[in-house]
Amino acid sequence: MNKKILITDGISSEAKKKLEEHFIVEEKKGLTPEKLKEEIKGMSAIIIRSATKLTADIINASDKLEIIGRAGIGVDNVDVPAATKKGIIVVNAPTSNxxxxxxxxxxxxxxxxxxxxxxxxxxxxxxxxxxxxxxxxxxxxxxxxxxxxxxxxxxxxxxxxxxxxxxxxxxxxxxxxxxxxxxxxxxxxxxxxxxxxxxxxxxxxxxxxxxxxxxxxxxxxxxxxxxxxxxxxxxxxxxxxxxxxxxxxxxxxxxxxxxxxxxxxxxxxxxxxxxxTPHLGASTTEAQDRAGTTIADQVIDVLNGRAAAFPVNAPVVRPELMNILSPFFELCENLGSLFINLFEGNLNNLKVGYYGKVSEYDVRVLTSNILVKILEKYSAESVNLVNVDLLTREMGLKVKVVKSSESKDFINLITLEGKGKDSELSISGTTTGKKDTPRFIAIDKFEIDMVPSKYMAFIRYKDIPGQIGRIGTAFGRLKVNIASMHVGRKKMSGDAVMGLNLDNEVTSEMLEEFKKLSGFKNIKIVTLY
Known part of the structure; x- marks a missing residue:
């Protein structure tokens, strides 16, 4: 792995050795602010103690930074809001000293x-x-x-x-x-x-x-x-x-x-x-060794896609709660992606509902997962779990979370209801089976039972004979294979929603051709990442 780590204030040889087993490590002490702005470029992580001050200017000069490790307790010398806005996780070692x-x-x-x-x-x-x-x-x-x-x-x-x-x-x-x-x-x-x-x-x-x-x-x-x-x-x-x-x-x-x-x-x-005494509170060999090792472990975890033990600016989920909530992560990401792809116009208000067993837990990290996917469409910033709450507030999106232990048909149910100036949308989903497979179960109160896939299409139409054939024929001419089809309707011959799992991507040019071939105009193509 070619990720690079910069150490500016020194850590124990044991901690440094741990890092070198995974990454390229550069140790440079006594850097001026201007020099640090240059050195931080290309770095995935920086590890500091109290001497180095990471201002907003220095943080914003970084181009690949994912994590700031403070080998100690206090983070007074780190501009945490600037790091948060840039999506950089800040970690410390609160138990080390x-x-x-x-x-x-x-x-x-x-x-x-x-x-x-x-x-x-x-x-x-x-x-x-x-x-x-x-x-x-x-x-x-x-x-x-x-x-x-x-x-x-x-x-x-x-x-x-x-x-x-x-x-x-x-x-x-x-x-x-x-x-x-x-x-x-x-x-x-x-x-x-x-x-x-x-x-x-x-x-x-x-x-x-x-x-x-x-x-x-x-x-x-x-x-x-x-x-x-x-x-x-x-x-x-x-x-x-x-x-x-x-x-x-x-x-x-x-x-x-x-x-x-x-x-x-x-x-x-x-x-x-x-x-x-000159700030000697943490100055023992044992404490400094512990602080360095604690930070090294967290840097290794974060750069390998795992959660940090002591994040300063990211949601903290206890291990036992993580085991309970992690099966819902994929569902929440899918719901967020589907919602923002189907919603028309600017989103002003979002209500996130948790019903059934899931409502008994602290669901903030689930809400954050949903918001990350929604804000990715709107924000010029790179959005992640670190900065999503801040960016949500800055955008003025009003988010309300509701919870109830009652869920009529499902053990767990998660719903999204959004409103803008000119439009509204609601969707819901659940997980099923031993593998906790995500499923979409309703779109604007049209019941639809659909497993998400990378490529999907959603069509609104009048439920009259021949419609399904026209859709299949049009996609066939475009060489797009339909893996599965799911229809939701409220009454016979009324409005209906069709969800399609597709085997390949539908480009914007193909979408326009589909509209001409089929006559259906109200269609949305959704790609999940």
């Missing part, structure tokens, strides 16, 4: 409590100042954790091992998790502020958390509270923190991340009560 970050948090807390950095510096400077560095014990103190995900949970576990009391706040975490870990749940941040002697931050950086811990929040806390941030820079306002420490409201702080990085100057650097 959880232990390392949790241990670093505890290390900083102990260092603050026992004034280890100052004592180390003093002694190595030739001074024995034992009485100057009186610390405090952690046992019996209360640690408040803001953000109770994987890392927050590990910090809590280790703090309990040190004899600390723990209270945590996270509105997105279930009661069960708090109960299982026997951690006191705070209903609001103010509950943390009232009780905590130390507050450890474990939040993602986003519009809701940016500058979250500022002057107003510091002065709601117990006087003398100590702040720990080994999460993301910008969540803590460093200037406000420095002023609160000088004022005695905050007792001290330990920071591993900063508002601007690399950071060599900050208001907190001048304070003895603050310990600072």
């Amino acid at each position: 959880a232990v390392t970050v949790a241990e670093h948090t505890i290390a900083l807390m102990l260092s603050l409590a026992r004034k280890i950095p100052e004592a180390n510096f003093s002694l190595k400077s030739g001074r024995w100042e034992k009485s100057k560095f009186k610390g405090i014990e952690l046992e019996g103190k209360t640690l408040g954790i803001v953000g109770f995900g994987q890392i927050g949970g590990l910090v809590a576990k280790k703090a309990i091992g040190l004899g600390m009391k723990v209270i945590a706040y996270d509105p997105f975490v279930s009661e069960d998790r708090f109960n299982q870990m026997e951690i006191k749940k705070a209903d609001k941040l103010e509950d943390i502020y009232k009780e905590a002697d130390f507050i450890s931050i474990h939040l993602p950086k986003n519009k809701d958390t940016l500058r979250m811990f500022n002057k107003a929040e510091f002065y709601k806390m117990k006087r003398g509270t100590i702040i720990l941030n080994v999460a993301r820079g910008g969540i803590v306002v460093e200037k406000d923190l420095a002023e609160a420490i000088k004022d005695g409201q905050i007792g001290g702080a330990a920071l591993d991340v900063y508002e601007e990085e690399p950071c060599i100057d900050s208001p907190v650097f001048k304070l003895e009560e603050v310990i600072c």
Whole structure:
């Protein structure tokens, strides 16, 4: 396979070796943005850590890029919306450094409590100042954790091992998790502020958390509270923190991340009560090896057409759910293709219905599969599962999903109903048999039982004697063989729909000739890809 991968920040030799077994790998460090724009051309994947910044300009300069791998947790240095719009999947390694970050948090807390950095510096400077560095014990103190995900949970576990009391706040975490870990749940941040002697931050950086811990929040806390941030820079306002420490409201702080990085100057650097490290949270041999291997595995999977384990901007489907939903993927793609080939004019509204057993599951990935096929006709962009939701919103297509456990004639039924300014269309389908074979079962409420094929034709006509013969004769003259024929009608001698499975392609010239030979004008040729 001739796909090429660019590594700009370095990964473990084991991870690199894995990639080299499948692809051409180029490792180039220290690239300027302009140079990276050139180097990214022709690459199917790029792997970065925190040093490389992938801006929209750089991403848009790529011509073959399928996946961006961030060997770490945060993706602040990747313009994810730009990647999404271009259909490039972004993946990270969220579990790779959880232990390392949790241990670093505890290390900083102990260092603050026992004034280890100052004592180390003093002694190595030739001074024995034992009485100057009186610390405090952690046992019996209360640690408040803001953000109770994987890392927050590990910090809590280790703090309990040190004899600390723990209270945590996270509105997105279930009661069960708090109960299982026997951690006191705070209903609001103010509950943390009232009780905590130390507050450890474990939040993602986003519009809701940016500058979250500022002057107003510091002065709601117990006087003398100590702040720990080994999460993301910008969540803590460093200037406000420095002023609160000088004022005695905050007792001290330990920071591993900063508002601007690399950071060599900050208001907190001048304070003895603050310990600072240069974003070392994930900097252990074990964590970096895990991150590189996790990214390498995902790059190999994605470039070989498989799903990524930790996508940042694509639908995530649990393995057990994938086993249930995957039989419907082909049906959904076929329905989307058929719908957009039959629909006349511009589509404004689409209703997707899931009935029967399938309605019990999270069907977002099925809806995305349908939309990919529909948007391929309208969008100038390359459409895939990564960018389909964004492109749908940008196009102004209104999508509504309805679900019901009731399905009259089928165990599972999926329907599409679309409306535009001047037209409407509805189609439905199901799967049958041990192989979950897709079947079209209705077009505009005309019942039709038809297995999709690559080449198909759909004709609307009046159900009167001789019509089927005329259709067969016309296609015969064009050397087009009809593999099977399916007719749906609501009443005798009324309107009817015919679906034909064809053995070969019908070109636009052949279609015009068919209309002349048969007299049928309302015909649509559909090719499934």
